[in-house]
Structures are given as structure tokens and as C-alpha cells.
Amino acid sequence: MIKLARMQPEEGACFYPWISDPEVIHYSLSAFQGLKTPAQIDHWFAATLQDEKSINLGIYLQETNALIGYAGLSNLSTTNQSGEYFILIGEKAYWGKGVGTAVTKQVLTLGFTVHRFNRIMLTVSESNLGGIKAYTKAGFVVEGRLRAACCRNGLFHDKIVMSVLKAEWQQ
Incomplete structure (x- = not known):
């Protein structure tokens, strides 16, 4: 259904409607909350493509090669053999269809086999029940709060810390 691949510079425009949609970015990076113009999004996207401390991959539909989101690992540490997972599915038509779980499993495989990480973690908003469900299905366990x-819409809420260790990961 989906494949992961490096994004191309010309694909930055795909992010315009996603980042402009409060529902899409509600649970996403705090940085997205401040991006309001195409120029700001272009600047963020260019920096993302050049970020050497992250693995940034586009989420593409296999049959059409359409970009529907992005995912990867940030805060890479070779010393600690770890990274922090992230995902944004921008096309809402693909929410709740198992895409998040499939992408998460693919990124975990990449992290544990190609990059030889020992630990991959994430944080997720406590109210993002769909995200928590997808991460749990992929093998993440809650380790803290x-x-x-x-802070979203003037209200504070907790973030759940989840991780998966290579020793407990199942392909």
C-alpha cells in the first residue's frame, strides 16, 4: 500500500495544505504551529531535507507514487544507538486505515537493521488515541509521562513517552 523514500525538493508544496490544516497538525511538531506562509513552509522543508541528524522519508502510495505524509527518526545518536520516531500523515483520507502502523513498522525495521539502533522512542499527546494505538501495534510500550x-489551543496536556528496544522488537 505504501512505500518510504527520500523526498524531493519540489515536493515541499505538498505540505502547504497539510500544515495549513489545524486538524492535521494538531498532534504534530510544535514548529508546525508557527508556520503560516508558503515561504515559511519552504524554508522548513529545505532545512528538513538537509538535516543530517534526522532520517526524513516521504510516505508514498505504491500504486500512484503520491506523497501522503512523512516519517522518520530524529535526534539520532550514534553513541547511544538511538533515535526518536515521528510521523505526519497529511492526507486525511488515509487516517484510520492502518497506514500509521505500517509506516511505523517500516521505520522500526530501518532503525534496528540498517542503522543498528538499540532504542527508538517517541512522544505522543495523551489525547491522540489513534497514534497510541498504532504505536502499540508496532511494538512500542509506555515508559512514562x-x-x-x-499546549494546543491554549490548553496544556500530557505527552506519553513510548519506546521499543531492539531486544524486544519483533519484525
């Missing part, structure tokens, strides 16, 4: 760590 960051109290009032996220």
Missing part, C-alpha cells in the same frame, strides 16, 4: 508538556 511528561506532565503538561504540550
